[in-house]
Amino acid sequence: MNKLSFIRIHEENKPVHDIESSLFGEDLIKDADRQDYRDKYGCLHFFRIHAPETGKISGPNGEKCISTNGYQERICQTMPVGGQTAYVHIRQERLVYFNKHGKKVTFVLPVKGYRFNQRKSDELTVFLLSISLFCSANVAAHVCQSMGIDVCHDTFVTRRIDLT
Numbered sequence: 778m779n780k781l782s783f784i785r786i787h788e789e790n791k792p793v794h795d796i797e798s799s800l801f802g803e804d805l806i807k808d809a810d811r812q813d814y815r816d817k818y819g820c821l822h823f824f825r826i827h828a829p830e831t832g833k834i835s836g837p838n839g840e841k842c843i844s845t846n847g848y849q850e851r852i853c854q855t856m857p858v859g860g861q862t863a864y865v866h867i868r869q870e871r872l873v874y875f876n877k878h879g880k881k882v883t884f885v886l887p888v889k890g891y892r893f894n895q896r897k898s899d900e901l902t903v904f905l906l907s908i909s910l911f912c913s914a915n916v917a918a919h920v921c922q923s924m925g926i927d928v929c930h931d932t933f934v935t936r937r938i939d940l941t
Contacts, residue, residue, distance in 0.1 A: 800855065801825055801865065804889055808868060820862040820927075823855075827869045829886045836874035837884060846871040846883045853891050855898040857925030865898070867891060901926065909933040 797807070805825035807813075813823050834842050850868045857863055869885045876882050890899050897905070905928065908917045914933040921928045 800858070800863075802889055804828060805865070805867065808866075811866075815861070818862075820864060821858055822864050822866060824866045825868070827867055827886065827888050834872060834886065836872070836876075836882070838876070840874040840876065842872045842874045844873050846873045849885055853896060853898055854901060854927060856901055856904065860925045862925050862927045865891070905932065 801823070804827055806828045808824040808826050811824040813821070815821055836842060847870075848868050849871055850866060853865050853867060855863050855865050867888060869888065871883045871885055873881060873883050885893070887893065892899065895902075905917075905921065905926070908920060912920065912933075914930040917933045918928060918930040
């Protein structure tokens with residue numbers, strides 16, 4: 778068994794024995810074109826491609842997708858790995874369909890755990906929210922920075938405002 782392997786139970790009660798599927802799930806696979814690396818600041822960068830479930834992919838209202846329109850890449854911060862800040866570079870395929878008015882529309886499929894226009898993973902957002910409930914903004918920022926989460930105290934203030 779690999780040193781990085783551990784068992785984590787998912788919602789489906791299936792054990793997961795590797796860190797890849799635990800961190801990124803089944804939809805994100807390793808990008809063969811680019812290598813994961815650690816930058817000069819000690820942050821980890823993981824490159825993944827969104828590989829949606831196989832089968833017919835349809836538009837938001839059930840329209841048939843006809844082609845792709847290139848790729849879109851976005852960067853999301855995820856839970857730290859070994860106390861180091863971790864970023865996931867997600868490469869998504871842009872799909873094209875024609876709506877009922879004949880207008881060409883492009884879209885990307887949603888990625889589980891990383892919502893559209895979101896800079897932090899859902900798991901990290903819930904973690905930050907739980908810390909913000911018990912600590913002041915400055916204390917929570919110091920705790921997170923010591924854990925390897927890149928965040929400032931203003932993030933906690935806005936999370937509390939979002940709750941009210």
